[in-house]
Amino acid sequence: MSDDMTGMGPGGPPQLRLAPTPRRPEPAGAPPAAADGGPVARGVEVHLLDYVKILYKRRWTAATTFLIVVVGVMMYTFTVTPVYEARTRLLIESDNPNIVSFKEVIDEQGAKADYYQTQYNILQSRGLARKTLDALNLWESPHFGGGARKGGFFGSLFGSGSGAATQAANETLAQSRAIDRFLASLTVSPIRNSRLVDVRFRLSDPDLATQIANALVRNYIEQNLEYRFVASKEASDWLGERLAEHRKEVEQAESALQRYREQHDAIPLEDRENIVVQKLADLNAAVTQAKTERFQKQAVYNQLQSLQSKNGSVDSFPAILSNAYIQQQKAELASLQSQQTQLSEKLGDKHPEIIKIRSAIQLAQLKLDAEISKVVQAVRSEYQAALAKENSLMAALAQQKTEAQAMNRKAIDAGVLERDVQTSKQIYESLLQRAKETGVSTELKTSNIRVVDVAERPRHPVAPRKALNLTLSLFGGCLFAFGLAFFFEYVDSRIKSPDEVKAHLGLACLGMVPALDAKTWKGRDPLLNGGVPPNFSEAFRALRTNVLFSCAEEGGRSLVVTSTGPGEGKTMVAANLAIGLAQAGQRVILIDADMRRPRVHEMFRVTQEPGLSNLMVGHSTPSASIRKGAVPGLWLLPAGRIPPNPAELLGSQRFRDFIRLLGEHFDTVIVDSPPIMAVTDAAIAASATTGLVFVVGAEMTSRYAARAAIEQLQNGHPNFLGAVLNRVELERNAYYYSNYYRREYGVYYHAAAR
16 A cells, blocks of 8 residues: 555645554443442432333333223123122031930030031032032033023133032042032031131022022031941940940949958948957057056156166165155164164163164164065066066057958959949949930930021122223232233333433433334434425534543544444444534545445445455555545545455454544544444554444444443453434333423424424
């Protein structure tokens, strides 16, 4: 490629000369990265109007859902066969009327906790349903599967079909289905805090529903009575068998007791036992008394022996001290000894008076010793007598105990036999009494179940409840419609508004380009110089202003325009932005860097070659490749021949130098690059420019794909100027975009255009 570019006349491009220049530093304008690698989502204040906008946007989905629900319920309500409900009220007591004072065979009093639940289940039992169907001969009724069932399409669709209950062994398949339908129409409703129960039956025939409700209750009461009768009869038969068995047991027990009495005396053991026990008690008392006397005698005897062993003198012994004769002898002996002492002072030892006194003293001493010996012997004799009496009574007591133990053994054996007799008699008498009571209760025809209100023919159907159904359909339709609208909005990850661009991509929204009528612009590219609507032109003027303010640095600016994927209108945005800048008096060059699917030459109706690829490989010069656009100040550089390696051409130093050189001669260089998610050309081209504009198709691009695209662009460290929200349906979603655009703005634009 030649390094010179000759002038093209007064209106031609300036003379360019390519020269190597140092590579500029990496731009530092990338959006901040979020924790997950994407841009930080800025907080958006949620207002009630935001929910209204969502509903307005999804109005057709919500309206369709609402109509489907309401119309469906209305069709069902007005086409389904009416259902009537017959009600019978029962009083179920926990026990029977107190006609007799004895208990019956079936005792409900002991099972009050589950008695009522049992009765409710019996009312809904298959056996009772079968009996009712038999009584009314309803097996062939069309209401229970005997023929074509009445009702329209919705009746068969929403009505209760045959259940999936277990088929009994004695039921045919048709009978099982009939019973299932019967039970599906039956409802048992106990009235709270009472013993009343409502039995309800629903059917499309009010007369038949009344008959079934009354027949079911009658059969239930009869079944209850029959159950009691059968139970009483079985109990009576069983009691008769047991009576015969226990009668034999009583006879055998009495015979065994009589034989035992004959073998162990004819006197009843109770009388003999009383005599032995009394005698044993008397002996026990006598032994106790004898021991007490022996203890007393032994204590006196031991005291006497102790005095004799100490000093041989027993004068201080109480029995001796209390003996008057001994005390008299002691006094007399003392008197004689006193006389002897007096006479010894006057007379000699052989004086007759002295001898006489001495003899008298000896005689008195002998008498005293003899009397003391008698007292001592008497104490010893009393002790020995008490000991002998105690031993004798102890022997008698031991013999009596032996006899009493033998008597106790006999009494135990006899008591066992007597208890057997008493027990057998009690059981026999109880069974006999119960058998008589059961025989009487068998004949009683009383029931604890009474009919309070018989079923009457219902005058109004209970289903469908038209007012309730319509109210519920309106409420449910609104609820379902709103829920579906918000659900679709929740799962819809497409970017739809500038706020979402800021929140999910972290980029400033440079502008919002409205969508144009596809039929009007079919086959044509909407360009600012091609008669586009005023609001479209005004949108690009706003975009032009924002881009100019975003690139306030001195010298020429170079911009890369890219998008996430194809079809988002990046080329259209780049072309109109270039036209808008040129209309503002700037020198602008638009470069088609999409060397895979180029479109700039088609939009401006110029030849594709020579172009950028020819210029990069040196097969063309800038003066031959750059063309003048239809708008003054606008220059075009088409893509040229499609090369096999576009990424290598855009990543070359020659491309960087060329962009820098264009920046010296043009106010703005706009590079239309391929979508970033398709190829990496945009990231490579962005590294050679001073700014990047990211185009997002409204309601086209997923926020996740856009985040991934921005993450891929960040590899080239571009300077993100912001994003352009393209193809916004302002007219279709006018209320949704009311914060950014109003209808009166369009009128204002039209007035300004005129």
